Amino acid sequence: xxxxxxxxxxxxxxxxxxxxxxxxxxxxxxxxxxxxxxxxxxxxxxxxxxxxxxxxxxxxxxxxxxxxxxxxxxxxxxxxxxxxxxxxxxxxxxxxxxxxxxxxxxxxxxxxxxxxxxxxxxxxxxxxxxxxxxxx
Numbered sequence: 001x002x003x004x005x006x007x008x009x010x011x012x013x014x015x016x017x018x019x020x021x022x023x024x025x026x027x028x029x030x031x032x033x034x035x036x037x038x039x040x041x042x043x044x045x046x047x048x049x050x051x052x053x054x055x056x057x058x059x060x061x062x063x064x065x066x067x068x069x070x071x072x073x074x075x076x077x078x079x080x081x082x083x084x085x086x087x088x089x090x091x092x093x094x095x096x097x098x099x100x101x102x103x104x105x106x107x108x109x110x111x112x113x114x115x116x117x118x119x120x121x122x123x124x125x126x127x128x129x130x131x132x133x134x135x136x
Contacts, residue, residue, distance in 0.1 A: 001060045002092035004028060004082050006053030007041035008109070009066075011116055015058070018066050022056035027120060028082035029053075030094070035126075037133040039104040040072070041113060042097035052122040055082050055092050067095055074101050110134035 008014055015022050030053070034046035043051050067075055075095040082090050110133035117130055 001058060001063065002055055002090055003058050003063055004030065004053050004055050004080060004092040004094040006030075006035060006043055006051055006094070008112060008116065010054045010120065012056075015056075015066075018062075020058055020062045020066060022058050024055075024057045026055045026084045026090075027052070027122075028055045028084045028090070028092075030080055030082055033080075035129065036099075036102055037106065037110045037113070037130070038097075038102040039106050040097065040109060042075075042099075042102055043094065044096070044099050044102075050126075052117065052120075052126055053082075054120065055084060055090055063093075074098070105133070107134050 012022055030051050032045060032047055032049065033043040033051045034049035035051045036042050036044050067073065075097050077093045077095050080092060080094045082092050084090055110130060114127060114130040114134050118127055
């Protein structure tokens with residue numbers, strides 16, 4: 001199945017440590033969502049905003065097992081449309097934390113996400129948003 005990752009799960013080495021072996025990674029953007037970083041990252045609907053991430057093909061059972069872990073069990077899968085290279089679109093599942101459950105701050109998480117997003121070459125304005133959360 002196709003899954004859109006936008007937090008630290010974009011790092012394939014983290015997925016592999018969780019016995020998930022992704023394939024076909026592609027950078028993508030989801031329109032009308034914004035990245036929010038509390039204790040962890042989540043995407044929330046927000047008109048005229050964009051969030052960046054990586055679409056990967058993963059085993060359905062393995063991803064369901066991952067999101068059954070206590071630290072991410074409150075995330076809910078939703079079907080989204082991601083724009084990838086050359087304005088092609090792909091339908092993927094995106095796991096998001098309900099807005100009412102987004103709490104706290106996590107500077108270390110935000111800093112790690114900033115480094116990963118920078119490595120992936122996401123746009124400067126997006127990097128600045130993540131960097132701001134790392135300093136909050």
